[in-house]
Amino acid sequence: MLHMTGITKAFYGVKVLDKVDLHVAPGEVHALLGENGAGKSTLMNILAGVYTRDAGQVIFMGNPLEHTTVRSAESAGIAFVHQELNLFNDLRVYENIFLRKEVTKALGILSKREMIEKTRALLTGLEVDINPTAMVSELDTGKKQLLEIAKALHAKAELFILDEPTTSLNSAEIEKLFATIRTLKAQGKSFIFISHKMQEIFEIADRYTVLRNGMLVASGDISEVTAPEVARMMVGNQYTDAGVYVQRQLGEVVLETKGLSGRGFHDIDFAARKGEIVGFTGLKGAGISEFFSTLFGALPITGGSLKVFGSTQSKHSVQKAMRGHLSMIAANRKENSIIPDFSLLENFYVSEHRLSKKKPLLKKSRELGRFRGHRESLSIKANTAFDMITSLSGGNQQKVILARWLNTGADILLMDNPTQGIDVGSKAEIYSLIQQLSLSGKTILFNTLEIPEIMKVADRCVVFYHGAIHSVLNRADISEERVMLAATNAIPKEEYQTP
Amino acid sequence: MTQQTHSFDRQKQPLTKVLGNYSFILIFLAILAVYLIINAGATTWSGVMNILRHSTVVGIMAFGMGLAIITGGIDLSVGSMLSLTGGMSVVVFNQTNSPLLTLLFALVFGLFLGSVNGILIGKVKMPPFIVTLATMMIYRSLAQYYLRAVERKSIYNMDGTLSQYQGFYDFGQSKLFDLIPMVGIILILVTVIMVFIATSTKYGRTIYAVGSNERAALLAGISVDWVRVSVYAITGVLCGLAAFIWLAMNGAVDPATLGRSNEMYAIAAVVIGGVSMSGGKGKLLGILFGAMSYNIIDKIIAAMRFDALINDTIKGLILLLAVLIQILIPALRSRFKKAGA
Numbered sequence: 001m002l003h004m005t006g007i008t009k010a011f012y013g014v015k016v017l018d019k020v021d022l023h024v025a026p027g028e029v030h031a032l033l034g035e036n037g038a039g040k041s042t043l044m045n046i047l048a049g050v051y052t053r054d055a056g057q058v059i060f061m062g063n064p065l066e067h068t069t070v071r072s073a074e075s076a077g078i079a080f081v082h083q084e085l086n087l088f089n090d091l092r093v094y095e096n097i098f099l100r101k102e103v104t105k106a107l108g109i110l111s112k113r114e115m116i117e118k119t120r121a122l123l124t125g126l127e128v129d130i131n132p133t134a135m136v137s138e139l140d141t142g143k144k145q146l147l148e149i150a151k152a153l154h155a156k157a158e159l160f161i162l163d164e165p166t167t168s169l170n171s172a173e174i175e176k177l178f179a180t181i182r183t184l185k186a187q188g189k190s191f192i193f194i195s196h197k198m199q200e201i202f203e204i205a206d207r208y209t210v211l212r213n214g215m216l217v218a219s220g221d222i223s224e225v226t227a228p229e230v231a232r233m234m235v236g237n238q239y240t241d242a243g244v245y246v247q248r249q250l251g252e253v254v255l256e257t258k259g260l261s262g263r264g265f266h267d268i269d270f271a272a273r274k275g276e277i278v279g280f281t282g283l284k285g286a287g288i289s290e291f292f293s294t295l296f297g298a299l300p301i302t303g304g305s306l307k308v309f310g311s312t313q314s315k316h317s318v319q320k321a322m323r324g325h326l327s328m329i330a331a332n333r334k335e336n337s338i339i340p341d342f343s344l345l346e347n348f349y350v351s352e353h354r355l356s357k358k359k360p361l362l363k364k365s366r367e368l369g370r371f372r373g374h375r376e377s378l379s380i381k382a383n384t385a386f387d388m389i390t391s392l393s394g395g396n397q398q399k400v401i402l403a404r405w406l407n408t409g410a411d412i413l414l415m416d417n418p419t420q421g422i423d424v425g426s427k428a429e430i431y432s433l434i435q436q437l438s439l440s441g442k443t444i445l446f447n448t449l450e451i452p453e454i455m456k457v458a459d460r461c462v463v464f465y466h467g468a469i470h471s472v473l474n475r476a477d478i479s480e481e482r483v484m485l486a487a488t489n490a491i492p493k494e495e496y497q498t499p
Numbered sequence: 500m501t502q503q504t505h506s507f508d509r510q511k512q513p514l515t516k517v518l519g520n521y522s523f524i525l526i527f528l529a530i531l532a533v534y535l536i537i538n539a540g541a542t543t544w545s546g547v548m549n550i551l552r553h554s555t556v557v558g559i560m561a562f563g564m565g566l567a568i569i570t571g572g573i574d575l576s577v578g579s580m581l582s583l584t585g586g587m588s589v590v591v592f593n594q595t596n597s598p599l600l601t602l603l604f605a606l607v608f609g610l611f612l613g614s615v616n617g618i619l620i621g622k623v624k625m626p627p628f629i630v631t632l633a634t635m636m637i638y639r640s641l642a643q644y645y646l647r648a649v650e651r652k653s654i655y656n657m658d659g660t661l662s663q664y665q666g667f668y669d670f671g672q673s674k675l676f677d678l679i680p681m682v683g684i685i686l687i688l689v690t691v692i693m694v695f696i697a698t699s700t701k702y703g704r705t706i707y708a709v710g711s712n713e714r715a716a717l718l719a720g721i722s723v724d725w726v727r728v729s730v731y732a733i734t735g736v737l738c739g740l741a742a743f744i745w746l747a748m749n750g751a752v753d754p755a756t757l758g759r760s761n762e763m764y765a766i767a768a769v770v771i772g773g774v775s776m777s778g779g780k781g782k783l784l785g786i787l788f789g790a791m792s793y794n795i796i797d798k799i800i801a802a803m804r805f806d807a808l809i810n811d812t813i814k815g816l817i818l819l820l821a822v823l824i825q826i827l828i829p830a831l832r833s834r835f836k837k838a839g840a
Binding site: 296298318319322328330335336337338339340341342346349350351353354355356357359360361362368372375382383384385386404408 | 507508509510698699700701702703704705707708710711712714715716717718719720721722779780
């Protein structure tokens with residue numbers, strides 16, 4: 001049905017896909033596998049007409065696809081179901097399905113009854129229980145996903161690209177999705193299924209293709225491989241630079257949770273020592289960001305206990321966390337950290353002011369003096385302290401935010417994806433700063449999707465799966481393969497041996 | 500190294516940027532020049548001072564509006580708060596014969612009315628536009644209802660037979676050193692205090708932070724809810740002060756007309772002053788000039804013997820012009836930059 005051969009694509013001279021092949025047969029579920037940055041998304045975006053290829057050939061249902069655009073790919077029968085769903089929340093189910101293809105009577109009056117009936121027939125055919133007149137905003141994520149598939153089906157799609165469709169679904173919803181996939185498969189429709197979760201892949205996929213660093217690693221029948229083999233193919237034998245790590249003497253326990261539960265995670269038993277660096281990782285949506293936000297008081301604790309420097313936090317709040325010497329560098333710097341109308345200096349001092357509000361007056365010379373120290377130790381590059389924060393590079397912005405929290409006298413730093421949107425050079429800098437901070441007695445918990453970053457600095461690695469701790473690895477035991485096996489639950493928690 | 504540190508700690512701004520930040524002064528001077536030319540021979544010192552005097556009531560309220568707008572909100576109820584607080588203050592004065600108690604009452608009552616807005620917006624998290632639209636209707640209606648149902652009058656009149664009345668009224672007309680109207684001095688004092696709060700206190704910066712990026716402000720430890728409550732509460736206090744000054748100047752309150760459309764003039768003063776309607780940026784100093792600019796327009800129209808009904812047309816045009824200048828200056832600056840590079 002689909003033959004992609006020799007697909008090559010470069011961005012700004014960097015090859016992200018190098019002669020990749022992908023073949024999908026009618027009625028097949030094809031798992032497309034690889035780490036973040038392996039080239040899966042680029043390949044799918046080429047297929048869906050979002051990007052144009054530099055070289056290679058695409059033949060779909062016997063016809064070569066040239067100069068593909070999003071619209072021509074759609075009309076050829078390729079449907080890309082994105083992670084962020086493309087539905088209109090404020091419209092009804094049938095309105096979404098018939099958007100821009102409305103059935104009309106004379107004078108352009110909408111024939112609602114006909115559209116509702118056709119929608120009902122379509123959804124019944126898929127054995128999906130959705131009311132055609134419900135508002136989309138009232139549907140849960142699982143149903144929205146199914147609706148998206150129904151919508152594509154209505155547009156006569158033959159091949160569905162599902163990009164991590166199960167990330168935000170619970171197990172019942174996943175079962176429903178798989179049932180729908182099987183129904184459509186029996187009708188000869190094909191799926192390209194992108195997921196990191198091994199169990200799902202082995203449950204639903206017929207064939208697989210693994211990409212690594214933009215190259216084809218392997219392709220074949222799923223029945224001929226095992227989950228650990230696939231994980232190894234994804235990771236390869238990568239060289240990792242242990243570079244900055246320094247062995248240190250750790251202090252007393254400063255942060256402790258017992259059975260802590262909150263939004264998106266549950267029953268976390270964890271303790272960190274003074275001066276320790278702990279790397280957290282897991283698939284997107286595994287619950288680490290929520291865990292960090294809850295420790296920082298930005299999300300409510302729903303169960304269990306949290307102890308910071310030995311004192312139990314009952315009614316937790318951001319202000320209380322700050323007074324308890326906790327701080328958090330949030331993920332998505334632009335939305336959660338940067339105050340865009342403020343200068344570097346103002347972005348720097350806002351948080352400390354919350355702790356020192358008993359002295360209400362702002363003294364510029366005092367703030368400049370404090371900032372000077374942090375600017376030098378973090379080597380923040382800027383012309384003046386009064387430059388707008390938005391004029392700095394991502395790496396320097398992040399250092400200003402780090403300075404903001406060090407200025408509050410925080411001893412425990414939670415960093416959620418601290419190197420997001422930062423160039424390679426600054427990433428290395430951030431990690432050597434983490435190392436330095438730990439030497440001065442700070443405790444650092446950081447969350448990242450990139451395992452080599454954990455191998456660089458962490459004393460321990462905590463792997464989350466589905467809102468709970470899957471396993472905790474000591475520094476000597478951290479390897480990409482091991483972490484990947486845990487993060488994807490390729491080896492379930494019960495069978496996973498912690499050496 | 501020290502050289503570098505010094506230059507790092509100093510603010511350097513190109514002239515075009517400074518001009519862009521202070522465009523409200525240019526607008527004010529231009530309008531003032533037009534007034535002086537039109538009025539030519541008839542200009543007197545007290546005529547010019549009247550600009551300050553007549554800007555006071557709206558100007559003081561506009562500072563509250565400015566705070567609300569900087570947090571990303573708005574307060575449509577300022578005119579109605581002026582009317583209700585003014586009316587109630589007349590009642591209090593007639594009962595107590597004490598200007599001081601009347602001032603105290605006006606401030607506390609204003610604080611109460613503003614806090615109602617603040618709690619609904621900050622704590623209950625209702626949209627500022629809707630909350631203050633509702634209280635705009637409620638407060639004015641209460642002022643009118645109380646007058647007719649309880650006082651059984653058509654206007655709130657201060658009792659001229661009271662011993663303190665003359666002193667109170669004279670205060671509203673008095674001039675410092677026979678030169679500057681006292682109420683104008685209060686406006687300038689309010690300006691100084693508000694600019695100081697905005698630029699030189701930790702609290703002032705939180706107002707800007709909330710308007711610039713609420714989520715980041717929250718995660719930086721700012722109590723966003725209470726910042727919101729506080730700006731509407733401060734607006735209420737300022738409306739109370741404005742009501743007291745109105746009484747000193749006029750001695751009576753007609754609740755049906757006092758403060759009508761003042762919310763619109765206050766918003767316009769804030770916008771001409773260069774405060775961004777999307778929140779997070781702008782200088783409070785601009786509000787003084789914005790309020791005075793609008794007042795001069797009244798005087799120009801009177802001097803030219805135009806029908807007063809043309810007033811809002813000209814004010815509307817000036818508002819559009821002011822916003823146009825604020826858009827054009829940054830655009831010109833970036834064009835200069837490109838040409839330079």
